[in-house]
Amino acid sequence: MSDHEGTAPERLVSLPADPRPVPSLIITRTSPPGGGVLPRWICFLATGAMVILGWAAAVWTASHLTADPVLHTVALFVHLAALVGGFGAVLAIDFFALLWLSGRRSFPDVIQVADGLHALIWAGLAGLVLSGVLLQPDLSAPLTRVKIGLVLLIALNGLHIQAVQHRLEQPAAVASRMLLTRSVISNMLSQVGWWGAMAIGYLNSQN
Template sequence: MSLGRSRGSVPRRLLWPADVLVFLVWAASVWVATRVEAGPGLRTAALFVHLGALVLGMGSVLTIDYYGLLWLCGKRTLSQVLDFAAPLHLLVWTGLAGMVLSGVVLGPDPAAALIRVKLALVLLIAINGVHAQALHRTLQEQGDEGATRRLLVRLGISAVLSQLGWWGAVGIGFLNSQS
C-alpha cells in the first residue's frame, strides 16, 4: 500500500498529522473538562452555546448528507453536491469546535460510561471529518467521471460514521439531561 499520492488523492502521509492533532485537541479538552468548575451562570451560558453549536454543526452535516441523497436519487450531479458542500465544511467544524469548547465548561464526568461513549463519538466525528474533507478534495479533483467505486464506498462509509457519531452524541446528551 503506497503512502504517496494516487491519481487525484490526498496523500495519506498528510492525514495522520491532522488525525494526531485532532486527537491531542480532544484529549486536552477532556483533561481540561475534568479540572474546570463552572458556576450555574457560566454553565447556563455554555449550554446555550453547546445547543447553538449543535444546530450549526449537525444542521450542516444533515444538509450535506441530504444533498448526497439527492445525488443518489439522480436529482444532482456529484459535482453539484461537492460544490454545495464545500462551504459548509467550515460550519461543521465551527459547530464541532463550539460544542467541544462549551462541553468543557459543562463538566462531563469521564468516569460515567455514557460520557465515555459520547467522548469517543466526538473523537470519531472529528477524525472522520478530517478524512471526509480529504475525500471531498479528491472527488473534486477527479470529477464525476473519475469517482471510482472505491471512493464512493468510502464516501458512503464516511456519511454513515458521521450520522452515527452525531446522532449518538445527541442521544447521549439528551439522556444525560434527563437525569
C-alpha cells in the same frame, strides 16, 4: 463534550469529480521554507495528531474545571447553538446529496452547498467540544465516555472523508469501487457518531 459533535467536521458527502477545484480547509499541501511541497499524507497525519491532542486536552480540562452557574448557563446556550449549526449543516449536505442521487439536483449544486457549509460543520464541532468542557460532564459514567469517544470518531472520520473526497475529485478515481465504498462507510460512521453523541447528551440531560 459533544454532540454531532463534520469534519465532516466535517463534510459528510464524498462525491465524484467536478471540473472545478474544491478547496480543502483542513488537509492542504503546504510549501516549507525550502520550496518543496509536503506530501498530502503528512498533512493528514499532522492534522489528525492535532485533533487527538486537542481532544485529550479538552477531556483533561473538563475533569479539572468547575464552572459557576452563570458560565454553565452560557456554555449550555453555546452548546445548543453549535449543535444546531454543525449538525444542521451535516444534514443539509446529506439532503442535497440525496437530491443529486435522485436526479433532482446537479453535482455542482451539491459541491456548492458543501463548500458553503464545510466551515460551519467544523466550527460547530469545535463549539460543542469547547462548550462541553464547561458543562461538567460526568467522566466516570460509561455513557459519557462513549459520547466522548464518538466525538473523537466524528473528528477523525471527518478528516478521512476529506482525504477520500480529494481522491474522488481526480478523474481517474471516479470508477474506483474501493474509494466509493470508503466514502459510503465514512458517511455512515459520521451519522452514527452525530446521532449517537446527541442521543447520549439528551439522556444525560434527563438525569
